[in-house]
Amino acid sequence: GxxxxxxxxxxxxxxxxxxxxxxxxxxxxxxxxLLSWLVLKESLTPEERAAxxxxxxxxxxxxxxxxxxxxxxxxxxxxAQFSFSMFQSTFALFGAAVLFTQQTPxxxxxxxxxxxxxxxxxxxxxxxxxxxxxxxxxGETNLVIIGDLLRAVGVxxxxxxxxxxxxxxxxxxxxxxxxxxxxxxxxxxxxTTVHDELRGGVLxxxxxxTSLGVILGSALGGVLFAVAPTRPFLVGGLLFMGLLLPALxxxxxVRARVVAAPGD
Numbered sequence: 001g002x003x004x005x006x007x008x009x010x011x012x013x014x015x016x017x018x019x020x021x022x023x024x025x026x027x028x029x030x031x032x033x034l035l036s037w038l039v040l041k042e043s044l045t046p047e048e049r050a051a052x053x054x055x056x057x058x059x060x061x062x063x064x065x066x067x068x069x070x071x072x073x074x075x076x077x078x079x080a081q082f083s084f085s086m087f088q089s090t091f092a093l094f095g096a097a098v099l100f101t102q103q104t105p106x107x108x109x110x111x112x113x114x115x116x117x118x119x120x121x122x123x124x125x126x127x128x129x130x131x132x133x134x135x136x137x138x139g140e141t142n143l144v145i146i147g148d149l150l151r152a153v154g155v156x157x158x159x160x161x162x163x164x165x166x167x168x169x170x171x172x173x174x175x176x177x178x179x180x181x182x183x184x185x186x187x188x189x190x191x192t193t194v195h196d197e198l199r200g201g202v203l204x205x206x207x208x209x210t211s212l213g214v215i216l217g218s219a220l221g222g223v224l225f226a227v228a229p230t231r232p233f234l235v236g237g238l239l240f241m242g243l244l245l246p247a248l249x250x251x252x253x254v255r256a257r258v259v260a261a262p263g264d
Contacts, residue, residue, distance in 0.1 A: 002120030010113015014106040059201035063194060070193040070202065072250040074209040076144065077186055079243045080151070081210040083236035084179070085217030087155055090225040090232045091116065097229045099164045111164060118168050122176025131181060140185040141251035147182025148243050150174045156237030159230045189250070 009021040044052070064070055095112040096105075103111065134143055154175030161167050190206040191199045217236075224231040 003117055003124060006113045006116030006120065010110045013109035013113070057197055059198055059205060063198060064205060067193055069250060069253045070190065072246045072253065073186060073190045073193060074206060075246050076243055076250070077190070077206055078209045078213040079239055080182065080186070081213030082217035083155065083239045085214045086221035086224065086232040086236045089218040089221040093225055094158070094229050098162055099167060115164065115168050115172060118172050119176040122173055123180040126177050126180025127184060131184060134181065135185070140189050141254050143181045143185040144189070145244065145247045145251065147178040147185065148240055148247055150178025151182060152237050152240035154178060155233045155240060158233040159237070
């Protein structure tokens with residue numbers, strides 16, 4: 001989706017006007033709703049749903065507040081999406097103000113779309129071919145740390161790069177690989193912090209934390225861009241660097257849990 005979406009959006013905006021991507025996006029969303037309604041099968045029978053309502057255990061506040069690994073995971077998920085949203089919400093404006101100052105609005109739309117497509121390609125390749133062998137070799141907590149560092153480098157380099165070629169080949173490539181390593185590993189770690197019957201609930205809590213990061217990061221990104229075009233990337237990159245602290249703490253808590261497990 002992140003490969004075809006930005007490229008198609010930039011192309012539509014360049015050739016058919018700035019509102020064209022919204023009409024196409026609305027149509028695609030409507031088709032998705034119809035497919036979900038007509039094609040997807042309910043995985044639980046009415047009897048199973050009734051049994052779950054009567055006997056199933058739901059996530060409680062204490063399941064979160066008294067679980068340090070989960071709290072660290074939620075903090076990182078929130079912070080990672082907060083920083084990403086500052087980048088995502090201002091990158092098109094950054095492209096017009098810094099990267100494509102000599103180009104027409106149509107060329108700028110196309111250029112920004114293609115650059116964002118590069119992120120999708122990098123994430124796709126990372127998640128399809130790299131993450132599985134790397135998890136086996138280094139483990140998910142280490143991939144969270146490596147991915148966070150790559151995202152920090154990618155975002156901070158936008159503060160100094162003004163060439164679309166450098167941005168695409170260095171900044172966005174590092175960011176894409178970092179995202180492909182960090183975010184799936186972080187979500188997977190969230191499911192290991194609770195018992196099996198709470199895994200669905202913990203994914204909901206994790207998604208809520210990342211969604212809150214998207215809301216607040218998008219709002220702050222525009223404010224920071226009004227100060228300076230590179231300010232959202234500076235703040236976002238420094239925040240990614242700060243996330244190394246909870247990432248290291250998470251690795252320590254996971255190791256402690258693994259060591260303690262044989263004696264449980």
